[in-house]
Amino acid sequence: MPGPTRQRERTSEEETETEEETGCPECESDSLVRSADGGGELVCEDCGLVIEEENIDRGPEWRAFNHSERQSKSRVGAPTTQKWQERIRTKDAGERNLQFALSEIDRMSSALGVPRSVREVASVIYRRALDDDLIRGRSIEGVATAALYAAARQLNNPRSLDEFAAVSRVEKMEMTRTYRYIVRQLGLEVKPADPEQYVPRFVSRLDLDEEVEREARALLRAAKDAAVTSGKSPVGLAAAAVYAAALLTNQKVTQSQVGEVADISEVTIRNRYKELLELDHGELVQ
């Protein structure tokens, strides 16, 4: 019988990981970057892996909007309806539009710790939307957010809707509506996110170790093979897998903690993780 390994209590400080400029353990890249808001995660620019996170905010607040007021510079004022001012407006509209959108994409990208390639694809998508005149009737921020969301998924580096909601200036509803629209109009090909892609970040935010990540991935693969994943939220599956994996490896984490970092209800975690564990017994894992 393997003795129950007493897990170390989670200590926020005192236990500083010893990776400074070692590069990304996942893809060996050197381009590590500290994300701007949302908790100062150290993330890899190439693969988006979160290597280290400083403030785990477990408060109920992390889905709140931090920057309530920001863009006070875009003061529009009453239009003076003069002819050439009107012309300038329409002429430069596209340029201003694009510039602002790109800066938004940049801002959200660093907040989310998304790799550079994703920003680039997002920019391309946005330009296409602009060319096809899809912005009309929609907000620039909305389309920018949608473009980034789509790009992140296309490049297999997805962020959840809730993660986006935390950094974007548009509400979730507008986000999803705009996202559907541009995906449809531009004929973008976006496949459902693979739950495994959420695992590293959740594990990292929960301060669990690599073993959990491996186990979670194994559980998810088994589930996929057994075809119990279709129709289920990838984020929910990932969260459940992380929780289940923590159980299996005797790591301390609660359902509510996992639920919080993944923005998934505990009920969903319960329902999913039971299924995952059943498979683990019945089917073969690995």
Next chain:
DNA sequence: ATGGTTTTTACTGCGTC
């Protein structure tokens, strides 16, 4: 619009520390 499925919300009881 509608119906089926999934997720969330709210509430419950049980065991433990």
Next chain:
DNA sequence: GACGCGGTAAAAACCAT
């Protein structure tokens, strides 16, 4: 007594048709 976990019913959200 608070906390973690499990279960349930009903509401809400989602999705394909």
